Amino acid sequence: MITGLVRFAIVLIGVLLSSSAFAVSKAEVESQFEIWLANDLWPEAKSKGISKTVFDQAFSGVSLNFDLPDLVMPGEKPQTPKKQTQSEFGSPGKYFNDKTINAVTSGGTARAGQYSRILKAVEAKYGVPGEIVLAIWGRESGYGSVKIPNNAFTVLGTKAFMATRKDMFREELVAALEIVQRGYIGAGSMKSSWAGALGQPQFMPSSYLEHAVDFDGDGKRDIWNSVPDTLGSIAHYLAQYGWQKGRDWGYEVNVPANVSCALEGPDQGKPFTAWEKLGITRVNGKPFPSSETKREGFLLLPAGRHGPAFIVTKNFYVIKEYNMSDLYALFISHVGDRIAHGATGFSASWGDIGGLHRSDIAGLQRVLENKGYDAGGADGFPGFKTRRSIGDWQAKQGMAPTCFPDKDLITTIR
Structure with missing residues (x-):
């Protein structure tokens, strides 16, 4: 024994x-x-x-x-990802928690004065407002304070x-x-970083070669130690992706119930006048700028009908080139407004949504795509293609479109 x-x-x-x-x-x-x-x-x-x-x-x-x-160890095959039973997708509102927003805003406000001369020179050369550059700098590396x-x-x-x-x-x-x-x-x-991103703007090396600039004139593109090079490089990045000088990023709006949330997306733009004819208005009661009347705007609903709504310009999607997330681009845009104008929070609140497993959302995306919708892939994140696909499906079922996944929807659609 x-x-x-x-x-x-x-x-x-x-x-x-x-x-x-x-x-x-x-x-x-x-x-x-x-x-x-x-x-x-x-x-x-x-x-x-x-x-x-x-x-x-x-x-x-x-x-x-x-x-x-x-x-993946040499000679081994990549492991099949386990079902993400513990990985939850929270409410988009969590991305805009007061602690983070206030930290990046206060840091940007202080540096707007400290580096005003450099920021004015950067904007004059590249057309990108200083507050947007500051917000990205703050978000990426805490204004250079985060250890890399x-x-x-x-x-x-x-x-x-x-x-x-x-x-x-x-x-x-x-x-x-x-x-x-x-x-x-x-x-x-x-x-x-652990992912290979470099310096205070967190550029990958190929982006560094393409976008980093020597803004202080010392012969080096030093995004690790030079504030002018860091600010100039961020602005140059956005300029090369098509930043339109003199345009805002977008506006928070009221969207009437009879306007489909499935109209969202950068491929469904309309002139600002067309959005106005649908009854969409700015939450602050002001008209859209006259310079935007004939220009194209895009509906953005990061939480579907459960949160704030926006009509954004192409500049919003230029910001998104820095990080392919609607929430990231909105964070930068919103903090930029706070730095520049002392703006407060969004007018509409974020609904009590989220709490779903990413694997559940990925399963929902696969179901939608099997039904012929373009949900943007099954990555477990409800991007604009997933949101509007949900809205289209809900409308066809005679349901009030919400354009955002929830537990009841996952049970119903399957």
Whole structure:
């Protein structure tokens, strides 16, 4: 008979053997990484004009970081994601909590005065209002106060070698080498987030090469330490994506009940006069600017009928190019208004919605797409395509369209 003590010893030996095997496995992977650097990545880097000196400097002391997310050990297949029973999608209103809003607003208001000369010069050159630039700076890195501790070549090297999207990270890794090759920053000073985003604006290396600027004129594009370079680079990014000088981002509005919430989206624009004819008005009672009369506006309902509504301009979608989230772009826009005009909160409140598992929303999206709707994929996030698909389906069932998922809808539509 196996005693409890013997059984414990057997389990302990198994754990030790397993740990030893895992340690050996890591060592083997590190060895494969070194071979990959020398025989695979270096030839490509050399073909892109990277010197051996820069290459060696970049990877001096670099080893794999096995704690990064979304890694796949060599020879293994990506694991099938488990059902997200614990991952909830909260109310969009949580994104606009007072603590975060107030922190970014107060920080931006203080810096609007501190850096007024630089901001005016940035706006004069790129056409992007200073308050929008400040809001992005504050959101991305807390105005430079957030620590960015990771060695970029450790992060990008690990992900380029063994991430689920390693081809994308390989391109970013080569771009990072180009940054050092051009002398913008030393290899040892290039710090990134855990995802490989660089500096105070949090640019990926390829975005850095395309959008970062030397606004202080010292010959370097230093988005790690230079405030002028940081502000200029953010504005240049938005300008290159088509920021329209002199236009606002949008306006909070009242949408009559008889106007379908399924009219939302950047592909369903109408002249501002057309929205007015539908009975849509600004919540502050003012008319839309006369300069917008014949220009195109777009309905935005981030929470469907359960929250504030907006008519936005193309500039809203330029902000969204910085982060492909309606809530992110609205956060930046709203904080910008607060910095510039001392604006308060939204007129309409966010409804008591959310609490669904992302897997439930993804399942709903798959059902909608099987029924012929374009829900924008099954990612578990209710973007505008999902919201308006819900509204269209509800209307066809004779229901009052809400354009947002809830528990009853998930049960009904299935």
